Amino acid sequence: MVTKSLRLLRDGFKEQLADYIYSDERMTDLLHELVSEFVDTNIPIIDEDVRIELAMMMLDTVTITPR
Numbered sequence: 001m002v003t004k005s006l007r008l009l010r011d012g013f014k015e016q017l018a019d020y021i022y023s024d025e026r027m028t029d030l031l032h033e034l035v036s037e038f039v040d041t042n043i044p045i046i047d048e049d050v051r052i053e054l055a056m057m058m059l060d061t062v063t064i065t066p067r
Helices: 001-024 024-042 048-059
Strands: none
Touching: 024 048
C-alpha cells in the first residue's frame, strides 16, 4: 500500500521535479562541466574556441524531462 502511494506521489511530482532541476543554476553548471569533459575526452579538437563552441552546441541539445 505504501509503495502504491509513493508511486502516485512520484508520478504527481515528476514534472515539477524536472522543472526544478532544469531551472537550477547548479545543474546548468554541472551539465556544462560534464559536456566540456566529454568533448575534451572524446572529440580531438585542438582549437579551444571550437571545442567550447561544440560543447555549447551539445549542451543545447540536452533536455531534462520526466519519464
